[in-house]
Each structure stands twice: as C-alpha cells, then as structure tokens.
Amino acid sequence: MRPETLAIHAGGEADAHNGAIAPPLHLSTTFKHGPAAERIAGYEYQREGNPTQDRFESALTALESGAAALVYGSGMAAMTSALELLPAGSEVLVPQDCYAGLRSLGEEFLPERGVRVRAVDQTDAHAVAAAMTPTVKLIWAETPSNPQLRIADIAALAEIAHQGGALLAVDNTFATPLLQTPLTLGADVVMHSTTKYMGGHSDVMGGALVFARRDALFDKAAHRRHITGNILAPFSSWLTLRGLRSLPARMAWHCANARKVAEFLAEQPSVETVYWPGLASHRNHRIAAVQMRDFGGMVSVTFKGGRDAALAFAGAVQIFTNATSLGGVESLIEHRASVEGPNPVSPPGLLRLSVGLEHGDDLLDDVKQAIARI
Numbered sequence: 001m002r003p004e005t006l007a008i009h010a011g012g013e014a015d016a017h018n019g020a021i022a023p024p025l026h027l028s029t030t031f032k033h034g035p036a037a038e039r040i041a042g043y044e045y046q047r048e049g050n051p052t053q054d055r056f057e058s059a060l061t062a063l064e065s066g067a068a069a070l071v072y073g074s075g076m077a078a079m080t081s082a083l084e085l086l087p088a089g090s091e092v093l094v095p096q097d098c099y100a101g102l103r104s105l106g107e108e109f110l111p112e113r114g115v116r117v118r119a120v121d122q123t124d125a126h127a128v129a130a131a132m133t134p135t136v137k138l139i140w141a142e143t144p145s146n147p148q149l150r151i152a153d154i155a156a157l158a159e160i161a162h163q164g165g166a167l168l169a170v171d172n173t174f175a176t177p178l179l180q181t182p183l184t185l186g187a188d189v190v191m192h193s194t195t196k197y198m199g200g201h202s203d204v205m206g207g208a209l210v211f212a213r214r215d216a217l218f219d220k221a222a223h224r225r226h227i228t229g230n231i232l233a234p235f236s237s238w239l240t241l242r243g244l245r246s247l248p249a250r251m252a253w254h255c256a257n258a259r260k261v262a263e264f265l266a267e268q269p270s271v272e273t274v275y276w277p278g279l280a281s282h283r284n285h286r287i288a289a290v291q292m293r294d295f296g297g298m299v300s301v302t303f304k305g306g307r308d309a310a311l312a313f314a315g316a317v318q319i320f321t322n323a324t325s326l327g328g329v330e331s332l333i334e335h336r337a338s339v340e341g342p343n344p345v346s347p348p349g350l351l352r353l354s355v356g357l358e359h360g361d362d363l364l365d366d367v368k369q370a371i372a373r374i
C-alpha cells in the first residue's frame with residue numbers, strides 16, 4: 001500500500017467490541033490478570049505497553065516500512081534512549097549541522113557514560129568513510145539537517161556504517177516518512193520528534209524509534225523503556241495517531257508553500273542564501289532529488305545585512321510567528337543563534353522558517369512586506 005493509504009488506515013482497525021471507527025483512548029494504567037499474573041489481553045501495566053500506544057506504534061512501523069516501533073515522551077527522549085544503548089568505549093559520528101539537543105547530549109551527557117561523539121561533514125561520504133574507526137558503533141544522521149537543511153546520502157552512509165561494523169540511525173523528523181523512508185535505503189533505526197509534523201498542530205509532544213528488525217537491539221530498547229519509564233502518555237499517542245491521518249495531505253501543502261517562499265526569497269537582492277533542498281542552487285540538491293519525494297516545509301535563509309537584517313525581518317513578519325519548534329499548521333520563524341545559548345553555532349544572520357498551511361499567497365505577501373522593512 002502507498003503511504004497516503006497507510007497513514008489513514010494503519011493501526012486503525014474498528015474497535016472489536018463496539019465497532020467504533022475512531023480509535024478508543026485507553027487511559028488505564030493497569031490491566032486485569034489471572035491469579036498467577038497470567039495475561040488476559042496481552043497487557044499488564046501502562047509503562048510496559050498499552051492498546052492506544054500499540055495502535056500508534058503499528059502505524060509508525062507501517063509508514064516507515066520497519067519491523068517495530070517504540071514511542072517516547074519527546075523526540076529527545078527517543079534520541080537519548082537510542083544513544084544510551086551504546087556500550088561505554090564506543091564512538092558515534094554525528095553531522096556538523098544538527099539539532100541543538102544532539103550537540104548538548106554529545107558535549108554534556110554521553111561522555112559521562114564513556115560514549116564519544118564526533119562531528120563529521122555527512123554531506124561528504126568520503127569524509128565519513130575516512131572518519132570510521134573500529135570504535136565507531138553508530139553513524140547518527142539527520143537529513144535534512146536542522147537548521148541548515150543539509151542532505152546526507154542515506155544509502156551511502158548505510159554502506160559505510162555496515163562495512164565498518166556499525167549501525168546507521170537517521171533522524172527523519174524534517175522529511176517524515178512521506179518524503180523519505182531511511183529503512184528502505186539501508187538504515188537500521190529511524191528516529192522522530194513526533195512533536196513536529198506527525199502531531200502537526202503544535203499541541204502534543206512525543207518521539208519515536210522505528211527499527212528495521214525486531215532483533216536483540218529492539219528487545220534491549222523495549223526493555224530499557226519499560227524499566228526507565230520513558231514512555232508516551234496514552235492521550236499523546238492518541239492525538240499523534242490522529243495527526244498521522246492527515247500527514248500526507250499536510251506534507252503536500254507544506255512542500256508547495258515552502259517552494260513558493262524559497263523561490264521568492266532566492267530572487268531577493270537582500271538575501272544571501274536560501275537553504276531549501278528543492279532549489280537547484282542548494283548544494284545537496286542532486287542527492288535530495290534522488291532520495292526524497294519532495295523537499296519539505298522547512299526553509300532557512302541568511303541576509304546580506306547579516307544579523308541586523310535577519311532580526312529586522314523576524315520583527316516585521318505578521319503571519320509568521322516568532323517561536324521555536326516546527327511542523328505545525330501555523331507558520332513559525334526563528335532566529336536560531338538567539339536560542340542556541342552562549343555559544344551559538346548557527347550563522348548569526350540565519351532565520352529558520354517553518355512554512356505552514358496558510359494560503360501560499362498570503363505567506364508571500366507577508367514575506368514581501370517584511371523584506372521591504374530590512
């Protein structure tokens with residue numbers, strides 16, 4: 001089945017008892033069992049697993065063409081849980097441009113556990129191959145990357161990882177399974193912040209890991225989640241599953257609006273660089289066109305006037321709202337360097353736009369009037 005159909009139906013079987021078409025929301029923390037703890041319907045305690053979460057996980061598994069999925073309380077909880085599966089003494093190769101939380105994990109927390117994180121230019125497969133050592137147990141990719149929209153060749157990274165005895169994990173938050181399915185390109189694990197496009201309405205946090213195989217790694221992650229309690233609440237599972245139903249329709253609209261905004265910005269004399277992988281001028285456009293079905297709703301931009309021009313633009317927009325996060329129906333904009341703490345890594349003149357589902361011409365009008373004020 002095609003992803004558009006899977007998104008509507010996966011995990012959506014009618015309720016066995018009453019025929020309800022909308023999935024029931026089960027809030028129960030505990031499930032009746034026999035006198036010697038014999039399970040009746042497969043469940044025991046909410047922290048280990050529950051029927052609402054099962055529906056969401058089976059939908060994610062189907063959409064990513066995986067074998068199993070685990071959902072967590074946030075994207076960072078999912079990412080941390082994956083990285084903490086690594087043994088002490090191992091190394092992870094991460095991209096130079098990546099979600100700020102991954103950088104913090106690598107600088108502040110993973111070293112305490114004996115796991116070393118090394119940044120490499122993942123848009124250059126030769127550089128990644130050259131960075132492999134016997135202690136590298138994982139390549140962690142993020143493509144498109146946040147916030148510079150860099151694209152890594154997933155199939156090439158999978159080959160390099162596997163030749164070196166390592167695994168490949170891909171943060172697929174920006175693309176969603178509608179635009180690319182890393183497991184079909186050789187990745188071993190896919191991670192999502194379901195807070196973003198999957199939830200889609202800026203009202204529910206969550207994260208997920210989807211596994212290519214239901215093997216010992218999956219069992220370890222599932223057991224670890226059960227014991228450490230890093231789970232997603234049933235209501236959050238329910239809301240995000242609801243969001244998944246409209247993900248294909250929303251992504252098509254996000255991509256179309258982002259194209260309009262990116263193409264317009266690219267023509268403006270005050271603009272320095274537009275980062276959107278659908279533009280022929282984007283430095284990784286070629287691999288993006290091979291690997292992705294469309295180019296997503298995230299656009300970053302830098303101005304010739306640098307930081308001052310970026311802040312003037314961000315202060316002048318009226319439909320775009322200055323706020324962090326992305327992937328909701330409403331358009332958001334953010335000066336990333338301002339939110340990255342004392343040592344920002346994003347270019348000082350960079351704005352990240354999460355292009356929403358308003359009418360594209362209204363968004364263009366907003367961008368036009370803001371450009372006129374910088």
Ligand SMILES: *Cc1c(COP(=O)(O)O)cnc(C)c1O
Nearest residue numbers: 074075076099146173193195206
């Ligand atoms: C937001 C985000 C995360 C973290 O997810 P949370 O749900 O905020 O914890 C990780 N990776 C990317 C690419 C993100 O955009």
